[in-house]
Amino acid sequence: MQNVQLSWNLYKTELEDTVEKHCKNCGHTALFTDTHIRRHNANGKNIYRFAIYKCEKGHTWNKKLHIYKTYSEHVETVDMLQEERQETINNISILPYENAGLTELTILLESVYGLFRIDKALATYISEWSRTVIIEKIKKGSIHLNGQHIKPNAKLAAGDCISIYMR
Numbered sequence: 001m002q003n004v005q006l007s008w009n010l011y012k013t014e015l016e017d018t019v020e021k022h023c024k025n026c027g028h029t030a031l032f033t034d035t036h037i038r039r040h041n042a043n044g045k046n047i048y049r050f051a052i053y054k055c056e057k058g059h060t061w062n063k064k065l066h067i068y069k070t071y072s073e074h075v076e077t078v079d080m081l082q083e084e085r086q087e088t089i090n091n092i093s094i095l096p097y098e099n100a101g102l103t104e105l106t107i108l109l110e111s112v113y114g115l116f117r118i119d120k121a122l123a124t125y126i127s128e129w130s131r132t133v134i135i136e137k138i139k140k141g142s143i144h145l146n147g148q149h150i151k152p153n154a155k156l157a158a159g160d161c162i163s164i165y166m167r
C-alpha cells in the first residue's frame with residue numbers, strides 16, 4: 001500500500017457555530033455557541049426541530065431549524081441519518097495507514113459547505129492527530145493543498161486535494 005485516496009464531504013459551517021444574541025437570563029447581549037445537540041418537539045400537527053445553543057453562562061436558547069408536518073416526518077428523519085453518516089465517513093484513523101507503510105494519503109474534497117480551515121478540518125477528522133501536530137506537519141511541508149505548500153489557516157473549497165506525506 002503506497003498511496004490511498006479518500007473523498008470527504010464537508011458541510012458544517014463554522015460561521016453558524018456562534019450567534020450573538022440578547023440573553024434573557026444574562027440581561028445583555030451574549031455569545032451563544034451551538035452544542036450540536038438537536039431536539040424535536042411535537043406541537044399538534046407540527047414538529048419543530050431545534051438546535052440547542054448555550055451562552056457563556058450556560059443559559060440555553062433553542063434555535064428553530066425546521067417546522068414540518070407530522071406526515072412528512074420520515075423525510076426529515078432520513079435527512080438527519082444521512083448527515084450523521086457523512087460525518088462518520090469523514091472521520092479517519094491514520095494509524096493503520098502509518099502501520100501499513102503508506103507513503104501518501106490523498107483526500108479529495110467532493111463538496112465543501114461553509115468556511116473550513118485546513119488545520120481545523122484535519123484536526124477534527126483525523127482521530128490521532130491534534131491541531132498542534134497538524135500545524136507542525138503543514139509548516140514542515142508534509143501536508144500540501146493542491147500540490148502547494150500552504151499556511152495552517154488556508155481555506156478549503158470543493159475540488160481541493162489535500163496530500164499528506166507520511167515519510
Ligand SMILES: [Zn+2]
Nearest residue numbers: 023026055059
Ligand atoms: Zn445567559
